[in-house]
Amino acid sequence: MSPISQIYQSESPVFSFEFFPPKTASGQANLAEKLPEFLALNPGYISITYGAGGGTRDLTKSLLLSLGDQVNRVAHLTCVNHTRQDIYHILDDYKQHGISAIMALRGDFPKNEGPTLTQEIPHAVDLVTLIRERYPHMAIGVAGFPEGHPECPNRLLEMDYLKAKVDAGATYICTQLFFDNRDFFDFRDRCHLAGITCPIIPAVMNISSKKGLHRMAELAAGARYPSALLAQIQGAHSDTDIEAIGLDWTCNQVAELLKEGVPGIHFYTLNNVSHVQHIFKHLSLG
Numbered sequence: 001m002s003p004i005s006q007i008y009q010s011e012s013p014v015f016s017f018e019f020f021p022p023k024t025a026s027g028q029a030n031l032a033e034k035l036p037e038f039l040a041l042n043p044g045y046i047s048i049t050y051g052a053g054g055g056t057r058d059l060t061k062s063l064l065l066s067l068g069d070q071v072n073r074v075a076h077l078t079c080v081n082h083t084r085q086d087i088y089h090i091l092d093d094y095k096q097h098g099i100s101a102i103m104a105l106r107g108d109f110p111k112n113e114g115p116t117l118t119q120e121i122p123h124a125v126d127l128v129t130l131i132r133e134r135y136p137h138m139a140i141g142v143a144g145f146p147e148g149h150p151e152c153p154n155r156l157l158e159m160d161y162l163k164a165k166v167d168a169g170a171t172y173i174c175t176q177l178f179f180d181n182r183d184f185f186d187f188r189d190r191c192h193l194a195g196i197t198c199p200i201i202p203a204v205m206n207i208s209s210k211k212g213l214h215r216m217a218e219l220a221a222g223a224r225y226p227s228a229l230l231a232q233i234q235g236a237h238s239d240t241d242i243e244a245i246g247l248d249w250t251c252n253q254v255a256e257l258l259k260e261g262v263p264g265i266h267f268y269t270l271n272n273v274s275h276v277q278h279i280f281k282h283l284s285l286g
């Protein structure tokens with residue numbers, strides 16, 4: 001297992017999985033049961049999301065610890081509503097438990113509170129700086145938005161902000177999900193033109209139901225469903241049809257991204273192993 005700091009230096013693409021920490025006992029048991037199947041796909045790392053709203057923060061740590069040293073772990077961390085002392089405390093704790101990679105994010109303001117909250121660490125760049133100062137050897141991922149982040153209508157300025165995160169010490173960029181690879185390729189080209197040289201990792205997610213489609217439109221800031229995909233979904237008779245359409249779409253996306261030489265692919269798994277297994281099998285990955 002390559003250390004996480006060197007993971008994107010390998011010749012072959014790195015496949016990584018993202019889990020969210022389930023809130024219920026049955027969700028936790030289900031993920032624990034499926035974990036061996038995820039690990040059998042030999043991921044470069046597994047990353048665990050962090051609830052900026054506060055609800056699942058402890059669950060993130062529990063899940064990270066339960067993975068032990070079976071696999072490289074990346075801990076998502078958001079700075080919204082955290083003080084510097086909170087962040088030091090969390091990082092010291094993670095370090096003690098052998099976690100050496102952080103996905104450094106701002107997070108979103110809890111609904112109804114908005115950006116009027118006093119923020120000791122206002123943006124992800126400030127979190128990256130803080131982590132880098134205290135932990136020079138920590139691997140740090142940051143978020144990039146191929147279709148733009150909705151809060152920043154000025155795409156030139158947004159690229160400056162992204163570059164600032166890399167200059168502050170980010171090791172790699174992982175993207176928001178997207179469904180049209182052209183958005184990713186153009187984003188990658190714009191990053192290069194801006195002088196960003198770190199690995200840029202595309203992230204994909206599978207659509208599996210009509211409800212999921214709407215939920216993702218809500219959650220995945222900035223991501224758009226291309227008309228060709230929507231047209232197929234409109235013709236579907238059931239969620240089973242939508243799942244098959246979604247899998248086919250993701251397989252095509254992943255195949256093209258790999259052909260274009262990306263350093264890795266990050267899968268927003270939604271804790272569903274069968275989708276990732278399908279894609280790996282269909283494309284003979286791993």
Ligand SMILES: Cc1cc2nc3c(=O)[nH]c(=O)nc-3n(C[C@H](O)[C@H](O)[C@H](O)COP(=O)(O)OP(=O)(O)OC[C@H]3O[C@@H](n4cnc5c(N)ncnc54)[C@H](O)[C@@H]3O)c2cc1C
Binds near residue numbers: 076105124149152
């Ligand atoms: C790969 C990935 C993983 C994620 N995981 C999680 C998670 O685990 N938990 C969670 O709660 N959320 C998560 N998110 C969502 C993320 O927290 C939100 O999308 C958030 O709105 C933006 O986070 P950021 O780190 O990009 O913030 P920032 O980089 O701080 O950017 C936020 C906004 O501020 C602008 N901006 C940046 N710097 C400055 C500056 N110096 N001055 C003025 N404006 C600036 C940016 O252009 C952008 O519009 C994830 C997103 C991605 C893409």
